[in-house]
Amino acid sequence: MQKDSSVTVETEDANAAGVATSREILRAKSLRKVFYSGSQEIVPLGGIDLSVERGEMIAIVGPSGTGKSTLLHLLGALDTPTSGAVYFAGNSLRTLREAELAEYRNKSVGFVWQRHHLLPDFTAAENVAMPLLAGGKAAGPALSAAGDWLAEVGLGDRATQRAAELSGGEQQRVAIARALVNNPVILLADEPTGDLDERSAENIFELMQGLHRSHHLTSILATHNLQLARRTDRVLTLEHGTLTPGVEALAGAAAGGSRAAGAGAISPGERGVTRV
Ligand SMILES: Nc1ncnc2c1ncn2[C@@H]1O[C@H](COP(=O)(O)OP(=O)(O)O)[C@@H](O)[C@H]1O
Ligand SMILES: [Mg+2]
Numbered sequence: 001m002q003k004d005s006s007v008t009v010e011t012e013d014a015n016a017a018g019v020a021t022s023r024e025i026l027r028a029k030s031l032r033k034v035f036y037s038g039s040q041e042i043v044p045l046g047g048i049d050l051s052v053e054r055g056e057m058i059a060i061v062g063p064s065g066t067g068k069s070t071l072l073h074l075l076g077a078l079d080t081p082t083s084g085a086v087y088f089a090g091n092s093l094r095t096l097r098e099a100e101l102a103e104y105r106n107k108s109v110g111f112v113w114q115r116h117h118l119l120p121d122f123t124a125a126e127n128v129a130m131p132l133l134a135g136g137k138a139a140g141p142a143l144s145a146a147g148d149w150l151a152e153v154g155l156g157d158r159a160t161q162r163a164a165e166l167s168g169g170e171q172q173r174v175a176i177a178r179a180l181v182n183n184p185v186i187l188l189a190d191e192p193t194g195d196l197d198e199r200s201a202e203n204i205f206e207l208m209q210g211l212h213r214s215h216h217l218t219s220i221l222a223t224h225n226l227q228l229a230r231r232t233d234r235v236l237t238l239e240h241g242t243l244t245p246g247v248e249a250l251a252g253a254a255a256g257g258s259r260a261a262g263a264g265a266i267s268p269g270e271r272g273v274t275r276v
Helices: 068-075 098-108 124-134 139-152 168-180 198-214
Strands: 024-037 040-053 057-061 083-088 109-112 186-190 218-222 234-239 242-245
Touching (some): 024 218, 040 083, 040 234, 098 109, 109 168, 124 168, 168 186, 168 198, 198 218
Parallel strands (some): 057 234, 186 218
Antiparallel strands (some): 024 040, 234 242
């Protein structure tokens, strides 16, 4: 094949800046986060690199306190790195203005937390509609869209029920609908099944996996549950400030995923945070 030197050749590989391949939606580059606790430095992220392609579902596992939430916060622009950068669709979040960052947080990314953070005295539909109302949408269309999303998460008949009256699993369904009501491209979920019993956890995971596929999401979830983690496209272990492919790096992880209920859970113990 002859190559015309005047033509720019599109490449799948990272460009010179190390960002923006054609399928890449999110990238963490040399991401470092340092917290200070008195005179002690805590370094949950010691300069990690991560490339996420559109449509991937990734699980981040690791013992409690290793920095999973910190990583999700940085990816979602809820916090800023000490050094390094997060790139969304090839653009460093550092270069975005405050209004653009707010738009990224509200429109491009949806968040699901371990605890649902619903407003208990508001109805399911009002909770789901909140991000739309905050974005200036009128109440009628916002509640209508919320109703559609509640139907998608299997709660079409509970729109007018107060959030406080719903079960834990149902509340998490409402939280998922709220996270997706703005049609984000990225779903960040921090221990989304952490507060649920085994059966509800399974149902919520299946719901998330179904929505991930049907809405062409890119999903990153932090979880303690190795059995669920292994059902994603890719599992990464965060420990000692570094991100490693697979779960082999986890002490005792080999026993996970087998037999008894909860066998795949990582017990919170040794915090495993790099302290320098
Ligand atoms: N705002 C903060 N200030 C000081 N230390 C923090 C802060 N947020 C998190 N940390 C510390 O950073 C480490 C990683 O926390 P986190 O990301 O919540 O871990 P994980 O989600 O894996 O349990 C922990 O040692 C935690 O105490
Ligand atoms: Mg956490």
